[in-house]
Amino acid sequence: MVLSDCKVLELPKFLDERGNLSFVEQLNHIPFEIKRTYWLYDVPGGECRGGHAYKDNQELIIALSGSFDVVLNDGTEKKVFHLNRSYYGLYVPKGIWREMENFSTNSLALVLSSTKYDESDYIYDYDEFVKLKCDGKI
Ligand code: TYD
Numbered sequence: 035m036v037l038s039d040c041k042v043l044e045l046p047k048f049l050d051e052r053g054n055l056s057f058v059e060q061l062n063h064i065p066f067e068i069k070r071t072y073w074l075y076d077v078p079g080g081e082c083r084g085g086h087a088y089k090d091n092q093e094l095i096i097a098l099s100g101s102f103d104v105v106l107n108d109g110t111e112k113k114v115f116h117l118n119r120s121y122y123g124l125y126v127p128k129g130i131w132r133e134m135e136n137f138s139t140n141s142l143a144l145v146l147s148s149t150k151y152d153e154s155d156y157i158y159d160y161d162e163f164v165k166l167k168c169d170g171k172i
Contacts, residue, residue: 035108035127035128035129035130036108036110037106037107037108037110037111037112037113037130039127039130040106040113040115040124040125040126040127040130041124041125042115042117042122042123042124042125043063043064043094043122043123043124043125044121044122045057045058045063045096045121045122045123046063046121047121054121056120056121058094058096058123058146063123064094064123064125064146065092065125066092066148067148068146068147068148069147069148069149069150070146070147070149070150070151071144071145071146071147072145072147073098073142073143073144073145074134074137074142074143074145075141075142075143077102077137077141077143079137079139081135081137082133082134082135083133083134083135083137083143084104084132084133084134085133085158086131086132086156086157086158087128087129087130087131087132087156087157087163087172088128088129088130088149088155088156088157089128089129089155089156089157089166089172090128090148090149090152090155091128091147091148091149091152091155092125092126092127092128092147092148092149093125093126093145093146093147093148094123094124094125094126094145094146095117095123095124095126095134095143095144095145096117096120096122096123096124096143096144096145096146097117097118097119097120097122097141097142097143098120098142098143098144099120099140099141099142100118100137100138100139100140100141100142101116101117101118101136101137101138101141102116102117102134102135102136102137102138102141102143103115103116103117103134103135103136104117104124104126104132104133104134105132105133105134105135106126106130106131106132107130107131107132107133108129108130108131108167109131109163109164109167109168110167117143123146128172129166129167129172131157131160131163157172
């Protein structure tokens with residue numbers, strides 16, 4: 035997968051005087067079944083998360099509250115996605131290096147994942163990631 039496969043998806047939203055509502059359905063708004071959900075919260079100012087790629091896992095990242103940047107890199111080029119609305123989700127396919135940074139105070143990042151947690155699916159070494167990309171293995 036390459037950077038052009040990474041997309042900000044606009045999710046449905048029902049604007050209402052009583053408060054707004056958004057939702058996401060697997061295989062409808064996103065191209066995968068959701069096997070796991072996790073969230074990042076209480077991230078201290080200046081901290082970064084991520085710093086890895088997945089061999090198989092795909093994700094949708096939503097800024098449920100506050101804002102942060104997701105830096106995506108396919109081994110050739112890099113792009114920064116600023117997320118700050120709860121009705122946008124960033125789709126990240128497998129085989130993309132990613133970092134998350136510039137978390138605002140009280141931000142909440144919700145992540146929908148296509149696989150259960152599997153440590154062996156992670157690539158933590160950037161040079162190894164680039165080599166696997168060059169060899170067409172991920
Ligand atoms: P990690 O994925 O490295 O966090 P991030 O990419 O957001 O910086 O995960 C941090 C720790 O949490 C790691 O020890 C594994 C654990 N973890 C789980 O047990 N289950 C999960 O679903 C996730 C995402 C992480």
